[in-house]
Amino acid sequence: MDIRLGNGFDVHAFGPGDHVILCGVKIPHDQGLVGHSDADVALHSVTDALYGALAEGDIGQHFPPSDPQWKGAASDVFLRHAVTLAGTRGFKISNIDCTLICEFPKIGPHAQKMRAALAAIAGLAEDRVSVKATTSEQLGFTGRGEGIACIATATLVTP
């Protein structure tokens, strides 16, 4: 059996808006996230974790931010591509774990909906998907409320 571990990390800055989209879930907030796509920092980091496990570069190589095709895109399209690529390469996803880093919005009340949405996009049972959060204790750019960071890990296995 071949086992592959990948990690992903992404950051998006807050900007004008009244919601953020995380794991494809719309979460009311007093600011939005700035990005070429819908700025779903969670799906971007998970996508990069899959590309990392496959040694297939990163999300910007597959979906260049300079390409107008991806302007405002819903980020599930990026993750679905990485999931399909894993299958094509003979891997199945064993588990996904991600941690959102921000002071606000509070993720806890939305974590189960985000987990279900992420599991559905990845084609996994919910008990193979983890969504959690931490503050950075008011330190650094996340602590100052300048944006949201997300770190993700994914494990791929051959049958």
Ligand SMILES: Nc1ccn([C@@H]2O[C@H](COP(=O)(O)O)[C@@H](O)[C@H]2O)c(=O)n1
């Ligand atoms: N945006 C966030 C940040 C944190 N949480 C939850 O609060 C717990 C405590 O956070 P600390 O950074 O003080 O350790 C954390 O374990 C999360 O459960 C959250 O929901 N949303």
Ligand SMILES: C[C@@]1(CO)OP(=O)(O)OP(=O)(O)OC[C@H]1O
């Ligand atoms: C998702 C892409 C798509 O153009 O753009 P952004 O939404 O800006 O996100 P980022 O994580 O900064 O870069 C990756 C790009 O591939």
